[in-house]
Amino acid sequence: MKIKTVNVVLVEDEKVQQDMMSEILIESVGVDTVTCKDSAKTFKDYMDTEKGRLDTQLIMLDIKIGDDNGLELLSWLKQQLDLADIPVCIVTGSTDGSDMNEARELGADVYMRKPLNFSMLKHVIYELPMFKTVVCLA
Numbered sequence: 595m596k597i598k599t600v601n602v603v604l605v606e607d608e609k610v611q612q613d614m615m616s617e618i619l620i621e622s623v624g625v626d627t628v629t630c631k632d633s634a635k636t637f638k639d640y641m642d643t644e645k646g647r648l649d650t651q652l653i654m655l656d657i658k659i660g661d662d663n664g665l666e667l668l669s670w671l672k673q674q675l676d677l678a679d680i681p682v683c684i685v686t687g688s689t690d691g692s693d694m695n696e697a698r699e700l701g702a703d704v705y706m707r708k709p710l711n712f713s714m715l716k717h718v719i720y721e722l723p724m725f726k727t728v729v730c731l732a
Contacts, residue, residue: 600624600625600626600651600652600719600720601625601626601627601629601649601650601651601652602619602625602627602628602629602650602651602652602653602654602719603628603629603630603631603637603640603641603646603650603652603653603654604616604619604628604629604630604631604654605630605631605632605634605637605653605654605655605656605659605664605667606630606631606632606654606656606659606685607632607633607656607658607659607660607662609632611656612630612632615628615654615685615710616628616630618710618712619715622712622716623712623715623716623719624716624719624720625652625719627649629646629650632659632660633659633660633662634659634662634663634666634667634670635662637667638667638670641671641674641677647676647677650680651680651681652680652681652682652683652719653671653680653681653682653683654682654683654685655667655668655682655683655684655685655702656684656685656686657684657686657688657693657697658686658687658688664684664686665693665696665697665700668682668684668697668700668701668702669700672700672701678701681703681704682701682702682703682704683702683703683704683705683706683715683718684697684702684704684705684706685706685708685710686705686706686707686708687707687708688707689707704718
């Protein structure tokens with residue numbers, strides 16, 4: 595049973611990860627739609643549309659997106675007045691503690707390391723937008 599409609603934008607450059615995470619988000623976590631973007635440019639272009647601005651309730655952002663830096667993208671996002679309030683979940687394989695600290699300083703709401711803890715992710719999604727900073731390292 596769905597508690598509410600949730601639309602997610604997933605910024606991940608690896609197609610296998612996109613497919614796996616989209617399927618799990620829709621099938622197991624219960625989100626309604628997952629829109630995948632594979633670079634900073636495609637993400638910014640999408641968020642510049644009315645659909646991107648109005649429909650997005652959560653952004654899941656990898657730190658390393660090909661040649662792009664997800665933390666720089668997070669910084670850009672938080673500077674956009676009409677996008678800054680959209681919750682951002684950093685999803686990364688990085689074990690560098692400075693990445694986590696920088697993400698929190700830049701305004702990330704959730705920081706999760708891959709492989710994802712899907713029960714925690716489900717909890718976070720259903721609490722949108724009422725949650726505070728969550729760090730899941732397991």
